Amino acid sequence: MNLKRQAVRERILQAAADLICERGYRATTLDDIARHLGMSKASLYGYFVGKDGILAAISQETMGRFSRALQEIARSPLPPHEKLRRVVHHHVELVLTHRSFLTVFFSEEASLPARFARAMARQKDRYDKGVEKLIQEGIRQGVFREVPPRLVVYALLGMVNWLYKWCDPAGPLGAEEIARAYLDFIERGLLAPKAFQEPQLRRRLLRLRREMDALSQLLASHSAP
Incomplete structure (x- = not known):
């Protein structure tokens, strides 16, 4: 396809897309597209089959x-x-x-x-x-x-x-x-990173508290008479 024909084809597609976008496919006719481009309807058939x-x-x-x-x-x-x-x-x-x-x-x-x-x-x-x-x-x-x-x-x-x-x-x-x-x-x-970090921090603190409680109990048992 030569450059001139390609340029006309692109103009037809752009005009058709603009009109269909505005009116819808069913409400847009070949006459509308041809009129918008200043072409005859017969000329459109030289580029597209309907x-x-x-x-x-x-x-x-x-x-x-x-x-x-x-x-x-x-x-x-x-x-x-x-x-x-x-x-x-x-x-x-x-x-x-x-x-x-x-x-x-x-x-x-x-x-x-x-x-x-x-x-x-x-x-x-x-x-x-x-x-x-x-x-x-x-x-x-x-x-x-x-x-x-x-x-x-x-x-x-x-x-x-x-x-x-x-x-x-x-x-x-x-x-x-x-x-x-x-x-x-x-x-x-x-979720923001904070939303992930806070539960992780709470779990770590809870684990640390349990470990501290266990250590306290162990120390208490060793110090008992």
């Missing part, structure tokens, strides 16, 4: 961005925890910088024709398994705790995927801050 083809292309482009980044990070020599951080940061950044694409990708999944939906489900499963593999690698190396990797994947991706619903790209939180906060939840959990 509205379903446009929706499938938006989903494919989005999934491709996720998958390519994951593959590149997974092949790097970085340690598992740093790989996971890079994946999360990229995922968050993609959601924030391609808001309309991601909104369509997540909210209009049920509108995909069956054959596209099946293909997309397979690609999503491969992505999930790729992230899961990073977590398994970290567990084997002793970097991560022994937890079910798939549950971590669901929790982590559930958090970052939901960003399109509430996060304002123009708001005070950027991709770096959001990714750091999510990673902090996953890597350290929600």
Whole structure:
């Protein structure tokens, strides 16, 4: 595909994503997209086979961005925890910088024709398994705790995927801050270190008290006439 044709294709997808994001897939027509671009409806058919083809292309482009980044990070020599951080940061950044694409990708999944939906489900499963593999690698190396990797994947991706619903790209939180906060939840959990330290301290004091009581009884028995 030559550069000019590629540029037009990208313009069509962006316009379609913006309109679908605003109106919903069912309420958006090819006429709307063509009018928005100043093109004829017939011209759109030179790039896509109908509205379903446009929706499938938006989903494919989005999934491709996720998958390519994951593959590149997974092949790097970085340690598992740093790989996971890079994946999360990229995922968050993609959601924030391609808001309309991601909104369509997540909210209009049920509108995909069956054959596209099946293909997309397979690609999503491969992505999930790729992230899961990073977590398994970290567990084997002793970097991560022994937890079910798939549950971590669901929790982590559930958090970052939901960003399109509430996060304002123009708001005070950027991709770096959001990714750091999510990673902090996953890597350290929600309880502050003090919450772990206090029970440990109480147990140590209780054990010390028992040992002191035992020592006192022993000394008393030896000093008795």
